[in-house]
Amino acid sequence: MNILIVDDEKYMTSILKTYFQKEGFNVFAANNGEEALDIFYNNKIDISVLDWMMPKISGVDVCKEIKNISKCKVIILTARSENEDELKALNIGADDYIRKPFDPRVVILRAKKMLRVEKILNLDTLKIDFQSSKAFNNGEDLNLTKIEFQLIKCFCNYKGEILSRQRLIDLVWGLDYIGEERTVDTHINRLRDKIGRDLIKTHRGMGYSFEYED
Numbered sequence: 001m002n003i004l005i006v007d008d009e010k011y012m013t014s015i016l017k018t019y020f021q022k023e024g025f026n027v028f029a030a031n032n033g034e035e036a037l038d039i040f041y042n043n044k045i046d047i048s049v050l051d052w053m054m055p056k057i058s059g060v061d062v063c064k065e066i067k068n069i070s071k072c073k074v075i076i077l078t079a080r081s082e083n084e085d086e087l088k089a090l091n092i093g094a095d096d097y098i099r100k101p102f103d104p105r106v107v108i109l110r111a112k113k114m115l116r117v118e119k120i121l122n123l124d125t126l127k128i129d130f131q132s133s134k135a136f137n138n139g140e141d142l143n144l145t146k147i148e149f150q151l152i153k154c155f156c157n158y159k160g161e162i163l164s165r166q167r168l169i170d171l172v173w174g175l176d177y178i179g180e181e182r183t184v185d186t187h188i189n190r191l192r193d194k195i196g197r198d199l200i201k202t203h204r205g206m207g208y209s210f211e212y213e214d
Helices: 010-022 033-042 059-069 083-091 104-115 146-157 165-173 183-195
Strands: 002-006 026-030 047-051 073-078 096-099 120-123 126-129 134-137 200-203 207-210
Touching: 002 010, 002 033, 010 026, 010 104, 010 165, 026 033, 033 047, 033 059, 047 059, 047 104, 059 073, 059 083, 073 083, 073 104, 083 096, 096 104, 126 146, 134 146, 134 183, 146 165, 146 183, 146 207, 165 183, 165 207, 183 200
Parallel strands: 002 026, 002 047, 047 073, 073 096
Antiparallel strands: 120 126, 126 134, 200 207
16 A cells, blocks of 8 residues: 655654554655655555645645545644634545644554455465454464564565565564564564465565465
8 A cells, every 4th residue: 555644844754654664554755745746646646644734735735636636545634723624624625634643543543444454364264363463274373473463464565566675674673673684584484384385475586475366
């Protein structure tokens, strides 16, 4: 899923970007309305999170333009508290409206609900429950570790895409991780032992991908 996050407060953009990347989203970020529209026209964006008050072009005007040409979902963020502002945002096409300050986890939950992200994935005898952070094979709990579950969730979000070791480290361990890239191989081998070795494909010199039929 591709998400566009736009806010002229860079620390806010950075916080939301980190949270959404942890959830497996591919994040595009901008700090004003012009940058936002440039990214939107050059990439397939599934959902946009737009701050209302921005230089050059406001979030509301960006929302209006996005909605005029696409079905992209839009969440408006704002420090404004007037009910009339919420009505204005919804009337010009915004799908949701969140007042600042907010918990980033709330934004993620609303975005997932809007995109109807599945909570359970069934792959033959394997069941992955994203809500409880558990995986089962033939009904038996595989007792995945936190890292193993984050890996499988990341793979599911990027189904079919080759992810390098460094990319997996950024998404699962975090950007501040300090350690060997080969750590990824160890955890993937353990995960394969639990879920089966065919789902995770190795691409020599490139990384790993998660392959399954819908």
